[in-house]
Amino acid sequence: MTDPTVFWPALLGLAVLVAGLITYRRDAHGLAAFGPVLVAASLAAFAGEHFTIAPALAGLVPKWLPGRLFIAYFVGVAHLAAALSFVARRYVRWSSLCLAVMFALFVLLMDLPGAITHPTTRLFWSLAARETTYAIGALALFATVIRTDHPQPALTLARIARIWTAFVLVFYGLENLLYPQFSPGVPDVTPTAAWIPFPRLFAYATGLLLVAFGIAMLAQKHAASSAARSGLLMTLLTVALYVPQFFLAHDASQQLNALNFIFDTLLFAGMMLVISHAVAEPASAQSHS
Numbered sequence: 538m539t540d541p542t543v544f545w546p547a548l549l550g551l552a553v554l555v556a557g558l559i560t561y562r563r564d565a566h567g568l569a570a571f572g573p574v575l576v577a578a579s580l581a582a583f584a585g586e587h588f589t590i591a592p593a594l595a596g597l598v599p600k601w602l603p604g605r606l607f608i609a610y611f612v613g614v615a616h617l618a619a620a621l622s623f624v625a626r627r628y629v630r631w632s633s634l635c636l637a638v639m640f641a642l643f644v645l646l647m648d649l650p651g652a653i654t655h656p657t658t659r660l661f662w663s664l665a666a667r668e669t670t671y672a673i674g675a676l677a678l679f680a681t682v683i684r685t686d687h688p689q690p691a692l693t694l695a696r697i698a699r700i701w702t703a704f705v706l707v708f709y710g711l712e713n714l715l716y717p718q719f720s721p722g723v724p725d726v727t728p729t730a731a732w733i734p735f736p737r738l739f740a741y742a743t744g745l746l747l748v749a750f751g752i753a754m755l756a757q758k759h760a761a762s763s764a765a766r767s768g769l770l771m772t773l774l775t776v777a778l779y780v781p782q783f784f785l786a787h788d789a790s791q792q793l794n795a796l797n798f799i800f801d802t803l804l805f806a807g808m809m810l811v812i813s814h815a816v817a818e819p820a821s822a823q824s825h826s
Contacts, residue, residue, distance in 0.1 A: 540789035540792070541589050542586070542589045542590055542789060542793055543789050543792045543793055543796065545585040545588060545589050546582040546583070546584075546585030546586045546589070546793075546796055546800075547582065547585075547796060548585070549581040549582055549584060549585040549617070549620075550578045550579065550581050550582030550585070550796075550799075550800055551578070552581070553577050553578045553580075553581035553582075553620050553621075553624055554574065554575075554577075554578035556624045557571075557573070557574030557575075557577050557578060557623065557624040558571070558574055560624055560625065560626060561573070561574055561626075567765075568765055568768070568769060568810060569761070569764075569765045569768070569810045569811075569813040569814040569817065570810075570814060571807075571810060572678075572768065572807045572808070572809070572810030572811035572812075572813070572814060573623040573624075573629075573678060573807070573811060574623070574624065574807070575768075575772070575803050575804070575806055575807025575810065576620075576623060576674070576678075576804060576807035576808060576811065577619070577620040577621075577623035577624045577807075578620070578800070578803065578807075579800040579801070579803050579804035579807060580616040580617070580619050580620040580623075580636075580804070581616070581617055581620040581621075582796060582799075582800040583613075583616050583800060583804075584613045584614070584616035584617035584620065585613075586613070586793075586796075586797075587609055587610060587612055587613025587614075587616065588610070588613050591606060591609040591610050591613070592606060592609075594609040594612075595608065595609040597647065598647075599646055599647065599650075602646075612639070615635070615636075615639060618632065619632045619633075619635070619636045629678065629682050630679060630682045630683065633675045633676070633678040633679040633682065634675070634676075634679050636671075636672075636675040637672045637673070637675035637676045637679065638672075639672075640668050640669070640671040640672035640675060641669075641672045643668045644665055644668045644669050644672065648661065648664045648665040648668050648669075649665050651664070651665075652664075652665050659712070659716075659724070659726075660724075660725075660726050663709075663712065663723075663724040663725075666705050666708060666709075667723060667724075667801075667805065669701070669705075670701070670702065670705050670805070670808060671804065671805075671808055673697065673698050673701050673702070673808075673812070674698070674807075674808030674809070674811050674812055675808075675811075676694050676697070676698065677694060677695060677698040677808075677811050677812045677814075677815035677816075678811045678815070679694065680692075680694035680695050680698070680815045681811075681814055681815050691815075694815070695815045695816045696816075698812045698815055698816060699754055699757070699760045699764075699812070699816045700755070702751075702754055702764060702809070702812050703751045703752070703754035703755045703760075704751065705751070706747045706748070706750050706751030706754065706763075706767055707747070707748050707751035707752065708751075709723065709724055709744075709747050709751075710743075710744045710745065710746070710747030710748030710749075710750075710751060711744065711748065712724040712744070713740045713741070713743045713744030713747065714740070714741060714744035714745070714748070716740075717736070717737040717740035717741055717744075718736075718737070718740075719740070720778070720779075720798065721736075721739045721740045721742075721743040721744075721774060721778070722743060722770075722771055722774040722775075722778075722802050722805075723771070723801055723802050723805050725798075727794075727798075730778070730782055730785075732781075732785065733778060739778070743770065743774065746766075746767075746770055747767060747770070749763075750763040750764070750766055750767040750770075751763075751767075754816075757816070760813075760816040760817075761813045761814075761816050761817035762813075763813075764809050764810070764812045764813035764816060765809070765810060765813040767806075767809045768806045768807070768808075768809035768810040768813060769806075770806075771802050771803070771805050771806035771809065772803065772806045774802055775798075775799055775802045775803050775806065779795060779798040779799045779802060780799060782795045782798065783795035783796060783799060
């Protein structure tokens, strides 16, 4: 793995993951507490991509925006800054809020226009749902930080996160059930790798579980556990399917594609764990009021 387009994203993602596990190990109680660590590792890996393939990513920036290459580098710096903030557990209030704004801008400037322009292309709608979930997940992390000083806004943000995520999980579950030929987990248009046994079984099982978790999240008392289980499911898919795919890749292009699957799925897993933590705390507070 000497290609810099693969080396730096992998190194940054792994380094931040290890650092986060160390900084969260003492205070963490349950899987959901490690949500920010998974988010941070994914952001760091994507920062590495922005630094090494910035010209290619600049092509995704809307043409009417000036300084497209600068924007690509700036997004990389912003991702890395947020990742470091989360693992260092410093200024999380501001970094989570800024991260939510950034993902919201991605939706408004790229994903939603693409979905409206190509309404029959399912990938655009999946991207819009994914990036919006990332924005709401960042707001959920913001809610956990402000809950002591501002309990009512935190409760409102947690409720929004719970309802939105419930529908996204059902949507993702149906995508897995309707298109079992594609890689299971976060919807994509890449066929499942040939080495994976019983690929459709993986897709159907993933789809049914996601639909069940989404429906369960509509009820407050099941929301935290369902969100945590969906995060665990995505983490298991990452470890069992996409990490091996990285080591089975034959060239840098395939390795970079595998890295994207690893950290996209891990980022969604992390956001689900963050949302689990956010929706659990208001429920706990209400039960003691």
